[in-house]
Amino acid sequence: MPEPRFEVLGIGNAIVDVIARTEEDFLVRNRLVKGSMRLVDNEEAERLYGEMAAAIEASGGCAGNTAAGVASFGGAAAFIGKVAGDQLGQIYRHDMKGTGVAFDTPVLTDGAPTGRTMILITPDGERTMNTYLGAAHELSPHDIDRDTVAASAITYLEGYLWDPPPAKEAFRKAAEYAHSAGRRVALTLSDSFCVDRYRAEFLGLIRDGVVDLLFANQAELHSLYETADFDTAVDLLRKDCRLAAVTLGADGALVVTSQGIERVPATPVETVVDTTGAGDLFAAGFLFGEARRMPHADSARLGALAAAEVIGHIGPRPMTSLKGLAEQAGFRL
Amino acid sequence: MPEPRFEVLGIGNAIVDVIARTEEDFLVRNRLVKGSMRLVDNEEAERLYGEMAAAIEASGGCAGNTAAGVASFGGAAAFIGKVAGDQLGQIYRHDMKGTGVAFDTPVLTDGAPTGRTMILITPDGERTMNTYLGAAHELSPHDIDRDTVAASAITYLEGYLWDPPPAKEAFRKAAEYAHSAGRRVALTLSDSFCVDRYRAEFLGLIRDGVVDLLFANQAELHSLYETADFDTAVDLLRKDCRLAAVTLGADGALVVTSQGIERVPATPVETVVDTTGAGDLFAAGFLFGEARRMPHADSARLGALAAAEVIGHIGPRPMTSLKGLAEQAGFRL
Numbered sequence: 001m002p003e004p005r006f007e008v009l010g011i012g013n014a015i016v017d018v019i020a021r022t023e024e025d026f027l028v029r030n031r032l033v034k035g036s037m038r039l040v041d042n043e044e045a046e047r048l049y050g051e052m053a054a055a056i057e058a059s060g061g062c063a064g065n066t067a068a069g070v071a072s073f074g075g076a077a078a079f080i081g082k083v084a085g086d087q088l089g090q091i092y093r094h095d096m097k098g099t100g101v102a103f104d105t106p107v108l109t110d111g112a113p114t115g116r117t118m119i120l121i122t123p124d125g126e127r128t129m130n131t132y133l134g135a136a137h138e139l140s141p142h143d144i145d146r147d148t149v150a151a152s153a154i155t156y157l158e159g160y161l162w163d164p165p166p167a168k169e170a171f172r173k174a175a176e177y178a179h180s181a182g183r184r185v186a187l188t189l190s191d192s193f194c195v196d197r198y199r200a201e202f203l204g205l206i207r208d209g210v211v212d213l214l215f216a217n218q219a220e221l222h223s224l225y226e227t228a229d230f231d232t233a234v235d236l237l238r239k240d241c242r243l244a245a246v247t248l249g250a251d252g253a254l255v256v257t258s259q260g261i262e263r264v265p266a267t268p269v270e271t272v273v274d275t276t277g278a279g280d281l282f283a284a285g286f287l288f289g290e291a292r293r294m295p296h297a298d299s300a301r302l303g304a305l306a307a308a309e310v311i312g313h314i315g316p317r318p319m320t321s322l323k324g325l326a327e328q329a330g331f332r333l
Numbered sequence: 334m335p336e337p338r339f340e341v342l343g344i345g346n347a348i349v350d351v352i353a354r355t356e357e358d359f360l361v362r363n364r365l366v367k368g369s370m371r372l373v374d375n376e377e378a379e380r381l382y383g384e385m386a387a388a389i390e391a392s393g394g395c396a397g398n399t400a401a402g403v404a405s406f407g408g409a410a411a412f413i414g415k416v417a418g419d420q421l422g423q424i425y426r427h428d429m430k431g432t433g434v435a436f437d438t439p440v441l442t443d444g445a446p447t448g449r450t451m452i453l454i455t456p457d458g459e460r461t462m463n464t465y466l467g468a469a470h471e472l473s474p475h476d477i478d479r480d481t482v483a484a485s486a487i488t489y490l491e492g493y494l495w496d497p498p499p500a501k502e503a504f505r506k507a508a509e510y511a512h513s514a515g516r517r518v519a520l521t522l523s524d525s526f527c528v529d530r531y532r533a534e535f536l537g538l539i540r541d542g543v544v545d546l547l548f549a550n551q552a553e554l555h556s557l558y559e560t561a562d563f564d565t566a567v568d569l570l571r572k573d574c575r576l577a578a579v580t581l582g583a584d585g586a587l588v589v590t591s592q593g594i595e596r597v598p599a600t601p602v603e604t605v606v607d608t609t610g611a612g613d614l615f616a617a618g619f620l621f622g623e624a625r626r627m628p629h630a631d632s633a634r635l636g637a638l639a640a641a642e643v644i645g646h647i648g649p650r651p652m653t654s655l656k657g658l659a660e661q662a663g664f665r666l
Contacts, residue, residue: 053431054392054427056648057390057391059387068387087421087446091388091390094382095387096387098388313647314646314647
């Protein structure tokens with residue numbers, strides 16, 4: 001098996017984040033569930049944007065954020081996702097390349113505009129997301145470049161891909177390419193509502209070995225196993241999955257394997273400004289460590305470090321070199 | 334004279350900021366003068382953007398930032414500036430309205446795209462700006478709505494308008510409308526290079542009474558009077574101008590009138606993250622105070638408070654209610 005050209009390939013919705021601070025009552029008035037992601041159509045997107053305060057724009061999307069994080073660690077990263085040829089699409093492409101991520105998915109022409117997520121940040125730093133998928137919705141199996149997948153140590157897929165049927169097909173194809181090349185496949189469950197919608201299918205992917213490495217937060221894990229008892233959920237997860245990382249917010253993360261469970265603490269943060277990207281950046285550190293065959297706990301420590309960086313500022317991607325931060329923390333990358 | 338409908342009307346280049354962190358050597362390699370603004374054509378804009386790291390986008394522009402700041406204080410603010418009908422133009426319009434600023438300048442159709450400033454933030458928090466004016470360059474006298482100017486206690490103009498000839502005409506027309514309605518006109522010198530280009534004309538505007546209230550930082554003041562001696566420059570300014578505010582960065586600001594000079598300290602800031610918008614937000618506080626006929630020193634204190642807020646985060650506009658901050662600091666607005 002040739003050496004991988006990329007350590008991590010992210011495949012997901014290419015989305016520009018539109019980020020504004022808001023008070024809690026705005027969520028209540030608009031019946032938004034704090035901390036969740038919901039899909040909206042163009043009309044609802046326009047309505048909500050019209051109500052929203054002034055915002056800033058930043059390239060985002062789960063897997064895109066993760067790929068950017070891997071590159072910030074000094075890793076070789078690639079991304080597959082769909083943008084339009086509009087200004088937001090150009091911005092998205094620039095930001096990927098500017099971070100050093102290989103990104104060559106053909107632009108969507110004559111279709112929907114580049115996708116957007118309106119992210120509302122409440123005073124506690126929590127984010128509530130409203131996603132208009134736009135061009136991202138058009139990601140199809142044709143966009144999955146077999147050579148890129150085969151050349152990536154880990155292909156990382158976001159659960160959100162499971163919403164549009166062609167993206168689901170693209171997901172399956174990518175996993176198949178990866179495994180036939182002897183590579184690994186990782187999945188993030190993305191959101192507890194997403195798990196609610198596709199519980200049986202996600203469990204199938206995990207149990208059938210389509211997924212080698214799973215990322216979940218507490219809410220997603222509870223939803224996956226339909227239990228309010230955390231220990232029960234973790235026990236079930238250990239039986240289903242060779243390797244999983246369960247993020248616990250301020251309580252750090254668990255590395256779950258059939259051999260056992262290891263807890264890694266969160267990296268302390270002075271002020272939580274914006275939690276957007278926390279899970280994505282944890283995944284970046286963990287995947288980077290795994291691709292380099294570090295001990296799982298060290299991978300999780302890199303994840304914790306990356307998550308701490310991104311929640312200290314507005315925007316879903318690192319603003320400081322994660323390689324530099326990791327080296328300051330004693331890692332030799 | 335009827336009560337003004339707006340406390341402050343800002344007229345200036347409507348520009349979206351494209352903000353990225355950079356190391357000092359990037360400035361050196363691209364021969365950029367730290368802390369300055371330069372105009373670039375489309376080709377140079379594309380080249381530099383191609384070299385730049387991943388960025389975030391935020392609505393900006395001097396007078397636009399100031400209008401947004403006035404609105405954040407709870408003031409009635411309006412803005413005149415030119416954007417295109419593209420995605421960045423829609424974002425700009427949304428952000429103005431989302432802040433509560435009246436903004437009704439007709440969109441530029443069939444012309445250049447919405448203007449952009451590529452802002453490079455060095456590790457010291459200083460910003461270096463590269464502006465492609467695009468649609469902003471097309472601001473013309475036709476865009477100056479007489480009723481809006483006449484209904485504004487203070488019309489605030491940016492020195493940058495002096496670059497494109499039609500905008501210069503628009504500037505003159507706005508000042509004329511304001512004075513015939515018995516209102517005041519304020520000018521910011523914008524940038525020391527801008528002063529270098531138009532020194533005689535700016536001095537003319539000040540001495541002829543076209544400008545009632547002047548904003549300058551130290552570098553701009555030195556450039557205006559072509560002297561390295563600060564006290565000499567301030568003495569000359571006192572003779573030329575009824576009321577001026579000179580910002581001194583961490584040393585606060587001077588209120589300069591024919592009666593005397595008063596120093597107001599800077600509001601302490603924990604970490605300077607990004608100085609973009611500091612001058613614009615100082616102007617917002619000062620103008621808001623002046624429009625409400627506060628003592629000049631109190632106006633300057635509001636300016637210092639607003640500047641401190643904006644340099645504590647990335648982006649050129651306040652992310653916290655300035656009204657709230659001012660009330661916490663003991664002001665009753």
